[in-house]
Amino acid sequence: MAVEVKDLKDTKKAKGEARCPDAPTTQEIIAADKVCAPKWVRSESYQFLGDEDIPTDRYIEPSYAKEELDRLWTRTWQFACREENIPQIGDYHVYDIGPYSFIITRVGANDVRAYYNACLHRGTKLRASGTEGRASEFQCSFHGWSWNIDGSNKAIVCPWDFPHVDRKKMALPEARVEILGGFVFINMDPDAPSLADYLGREFKGHVDAWKLEDRYVYLHVAKKLPCNWKLAIEAFLEAYHVIKTHPQVAVSNGDANSQYDVYGEHVDRFISTLGVLSPHLYGKHTEEDILNQFTLGDSGALGDSKRTLSQGNTARQVMADMFRGMFEKATNTDLSAVSDSELLDCFSYTIFPNFFIFPGISLPMAYRFRPDPRDHRKCLYEVMFLRPVPKDGKRPEPAEPIYLGDNQSFKEAAGMDPGFGAILDQDTDNLFLQQEGLEASAKRGLTLGNYQEVRVRHFEKAVDKYLAMGPKKPDRDKLPSR
């Protein structure tokens, strides 16, 4: 809906209080559903965080990226792998962030550790980056110094030549590990708050309701993007772009009346309703159009079921009813207690700095973004689709990542829904132009909407907080000993 200049001047509300006019709110749409939504859906937590421009040096200066590595990435909780990546004792998964690398290792049923991935002799990585396996030991391929899976030193070749080395002090240094909903998080900072304190109590209540530990990754796609990692993240923080970037989606997406919430310093979310018409398009489409335009992240679960609209029914209700039955069948799970909203809507949560969880059923995803430490204009984007573990309890193995080439479409990834792949192409195709535009611009700040872009501001406020701190590099001598 085009906004006239006079509308802006007429606004008498306090900053951040304005909402999409003449459209139901997200909460009003959800309240009309047949199967009621849980409390974590039926709540709001918006906060006005200011309206100043966001300086753009953070996206275009290589020195800024260097400072992020020393200040931000060494202090924040990061998703490293899923528990199903390391199901058995001795299983490990190598997680890299910037120049740092960790061997995430299962040492016991409830004991997962993150070893700095470097030999304590002359520094060689003990495992190649991007790999998984089951270790009998971690033996360096150079001179053969080796470690047990509990991190204690196993052997030094020719110990007679190292009388000055106390093997008891030669355990592999560790980053901190915490597990949430089947996601293994690490933090390099021994002084950082616990993951629970980092996320805050309210969000923790949301996560616990999702039971994400009962899901598994059935599709994992990765692609390098030609932009700073923060621009890539910000492309997914609002539904404001839907009408222009994804016009095919707007027909069945409450975009301009999506809901935005912030929780403490590190978590924010939006709820974007699906199966309803965009306020931009009121009067231009029928309920039948909405039904036919609905795009799914996991349409593979739906088969080729026919979509029909009976009299008096809404597209949203038809889709909810249909999804419930089809997803139950396709994934062998019981969804009778799951609300219409959870089945249909897009719930996008961000855990600072680089992790998204979408706990809904139709868009059951996680995103991760990591900077390329050699080039501040490049980053790695990963999308993981999560399905419920089948009712028989047998957990399928997690999907092997599919790495797309720079010029490949997300539609080319085997198992990706073509409609959803097209959406990701549209999202990421803007980014190179934005990176170059910021470098070309005479304006040195981003201007943000007070409501629809509050997550961008919230994210950058957290970046500012960590960048204001001094550098903090991992130091074995300052780590607590086990």
Add this chain to the structure above:
Amino acid sequence: MQFARVLRISEVPPGDKKVVEVNGASVLICNSNDRLYAVSNICSHAQERLECGRMSRGWIACPVHGARFDLATGRAMNPPAKEPIATYEVRVVEDWIEVAVAGQRVSAS
């Protein structure tokens, strides 16, 4: 190509692997990704045995230094290995797994 009977199909359920000796070669029979593979049990990097390594989604990882190999082609997927491991033709005849390795003397270990 001469095939040798090495194991009953029931001896290698999905997700499992077994070592057999065929004409002096240590061969790993693997049931992964809903199919059977036969590969050399010896890592091409430092000649460690692969049999205790993790097998998942069509690959096996060396338990000592972490090199991974594609079970279908033997290709080394990551450092420290660069060279592939040998792969062998494998088939099922009358509930028996048969593998083709030069020579015929067979013993399960």
